[in-house]
Amino acid sequence: ADYERFTGEEYIFGGTVLKRRNGNDLRAVYSLSVQSGTAALYWLDGEEEHLIADASGSGRYEFTIHAGGNFIVLKGEDFTGGLSLTVEE
Numbered sequence: 001a002d003y004e005r006f007t008g009e010e011y012i013f014g015g016t017v018l019k020r021r022n023g024n025d026l027r028a029v030y031s032l033s034v035q036s037g038t039a040a041l042y043w044l045d046g047e048e049e050h051l052i053a054d055a056s057g058s059g060r061y062e063f064t065i066h067a068g069g070n071f072i073v074l075k076g077e078d079f080t081g082g083l084s085l086t087v088e089e
Contacts, residue, residue, distance in 0.1 A: 014071030031058035037078035
């Protein structure tokens with residue numbers, strides 16, 4: 001997705017499923033491009049934030065979801081740039 005002067009939070013992936021057929025281990029494959037402003041991609045585990053990326057770059061982030069809310073969120077402040085994200089089992 002491309003963003004132009006985005007400010008706020010966007011919940012990109014997530015839910016509250018307690019039992020997953022293929023287990024609870026997931027992998028986020030991302031590419032973040034920050035042209036201006038700031039952006040942070042993070043996993044929200046209940047109330048706890050786990051930073052995935054806050055600068056231009058690409059990579060993988062492995063995590064295990066737990067009972068309750070689990071979301072991947074993009075937070076931007078006047079953010080112009082792009083994000084590609086795939087979540088794999």
